[in-house]
Amino acid sequence: MMRRLRVFKALLTAVPFFVAYAAAAAPVQRVIALAPNLTELAYAAGLGPQMVAASDYADYPPGAEKLERVASWQGINLERIVALKPDLVLAWRGGNPQRSLDQLQSLGVPVITLDPQSVEQVAAALDQLAGYSAQPETGHRAAQQLRTERAALQRQYARATPLPVLLQFGTRPLFTASGKTLQSEILTLCGAQNLFAQSPVPWPQVSREQVLMRRPAAIVTPGDQAAQRAVAAWWQPQLSVPVIALNSDWFSRAGPRIMLAARQLCPQLAALPAPSSSARNDR
Structure with a gap:
């Protein structure tokens, strides 16, 4: 396993768009999400056309269920992820094994870890991911809609x-x-x-x-x-x-x-x- 990963690493060093982290947000072409909620966030942020793989149980929005599966409760398929040549991987902090995420980053695969614990953090994740979309207004609009609806519910049901x-x-x-x-x-x-x-x-x-x-x-x-x-x-x-x-x-x-x-x-x-x-x- 480690020998194959070293081979992958050698191959990736020749591919210029692979970086350990996306230092500045810019539109991407190939995205992988490693948890169902991250798949939903990616689509809502306008990254749907760029999605190439996801995790088990990623079944929303329509079309997501057709994506290749590269993660499950048992772990993530490092070799397959690398072979798909993503220029952005969305990981679940606390849910995906950190060792595997570290290995991906060591291979030059850019990884963003997300774990929103509030409505504002969900909105902030949408704003963050919008920067990687060719249509960033989609994600920013979804984020603003969340914030507006949260405030409205708070007023209505207090x-x-x-x-x-x-x-x-x-x-x-x-x-x-x-x-x-x-x-x-x-x-x-x-x-x-x-x-x-x-x-x-x-x-x-x-x-x-x-x-x-x-x-x-x-x-x-x-x-x-x-x-x-x-x-x-x-x-x-x-x-x-x-x-x-x-x-x-x-x-x-x-x-x-x-x-x-x-x-x-x-x-x-x-x-x-x-x-x-x-x-x-x-x-």
């Missing part, structure tokens, strides 16, 4: 007393999200309060007892109606509150469609009555 809500991801184990996540920000935009916003870790594992002590007025979970029913049944008979299931791709991926999840969530939370007493935050 509550004097935020609704205490549990963000639930899975049951075995039961884990949630802290206030340092994009998903928690969406709750806030919709006038809710994340029960575990003060958790020191981004994705804490919690117990039933910890949740019950905080008396949630609702539960928000990614998934379909089957997931909604499963979560509701899992809490019976101890807790009987509305369970709101959101489109998994919209809510779980840190990309432009996060605002679709917000538009799906906000009206449902707004229809719920104000809590009789505030839930307690995790301290």
